Amino acid sequence: NAGVMQNPRHLVRRRGQEARLRCSPMKGHSHVYWYRQLPEEGLKFMVYLQKENIIDESGMPKERFSAEFPKEGPSILRIQQVVRGDSAAYFCASSPIGRGTEAFFGQGTRLTVV
């Protein structure tokens, strides 16, 4: 999983600010997943994207959260007007083909809202 790069590793935001989390997939991978993990819990699916397309966003909260994966550059998970409940670890995974293949994870971004 060393090939999937997430930054920053740690992010502190005050309530009401915006958080931008970046994910650069492994070379040759055109599909990206975002997951959220609360302390002591498993991973919850948020959104699945391929370049310039959102394939499945059924796990994304309806408000304040958005994701993109442009033709050039990293995938971005954006959280507007953060609240304390947004504090979590956010993981990105990438795969070369979306369906039925292995996904490799980055090291995550730990968001703390104060």
Added chain:
Amino acid sequence: TQLLEQSPQFLSIQEGENLTVYCNSSSVFSSLQWYRQEPGEGPVLLVTVVTGGEVKKLKRLTFQFGDARKDSSLHITAAQPGDTGLYLCAGIIQGAQKLVFGQGTRLTINP
């Protein structure tokens, strides 16, 4: 509703013992993966199984995919303290396009 049920959720055993972790679903999966996650890190892929009945071995770890591709198990022989971590099963439901995860099994091996 949890699509993948892992059991047990917590397991603490002594070094040298054997253990099995289960991952069950009512859905059929086109593939299923096992990951291990250490504190502060992302999940690391251990194995992928795709064929019903498939068995894969990774040193002391044995992974099995159920014949109907609805369940899987991870068996560890002679557990060591280095095996401590969170073990996650994940799969792609047949016909779907997203990876769904179980809740995880938090394994502690005591020296």
